[in-house]
Structure formats: structure tokens, C-alpha cells
Amino acid sequence: MVSDPRHLVDKVQTRLQEAMDDMRKDVEHVDEPQMKAMLETAAEILGGLKKAFGDYEKENEAAWR
Numbered sequence: 001m002v003s004d005p006r007h008l009v010d011k012v013q014t015r016l017q018e019a020m021d022d023m024r025k026d027v028e029h030v031d032e033p034q035m036k037a038m039l040e041t042a043a044e045i046l047g048g049l050k051k052a053f054g055d056y057e058k059e060n061e062a063a064w065r
Contacts, residue, residue, distance in 0.1 A: 009057045016050040019043075 023043040027036045055061045 006057055009053050013050050013053050016046045016053070020046045020050070 020043040023039045023046075027039045030036050030039065
């Protein structure tokens with residue numbers, strides 16, 4: 001068990017950023033507009049998750065206090 005899970009926040013945020021970057025790079029290699037939109041949407045959703053982990057780390061939201 002992890003006594004302070006905050007060190008996991010950096011690891012998760014890094015993974016999310018890597019996935020976001022990969023999806024945005026993939027947009028450049030896809031011709032189909034719907035797939036481009038799907039990749040960009042997925043990257044935006046992951047960005048929201050990354051922000052949520054950052055808020056948890058900084059205790060910005062009442063739910064994390």
C-alpha cells in the first residue's frame with residue numbers, strides 16, 4: 001500500500017500527457033476528418049483527467065480536501 005499516493009500523480013500525469021501527444025501527432029497522419037476529430041476529442045478528455053490529477057495534488061477542489 002502507498003502511504004502517500006501523490007507521487008503517483010506525476011506518473012499518471014506523464015502517461016496522460018504522452019497519450020495526448022501521441023494522439024495529436026496521429027491527427028497529422030490521418031486523412032479521415034471523423035478520425036481526426038475523435039483523436040483530438042480523446043486528447044482533450046485526457047487533458048481533463050490530467051487536470052483533475054493536478055487539482056488533487058494541489059488540493060484545488062473541495063472534494064480533494
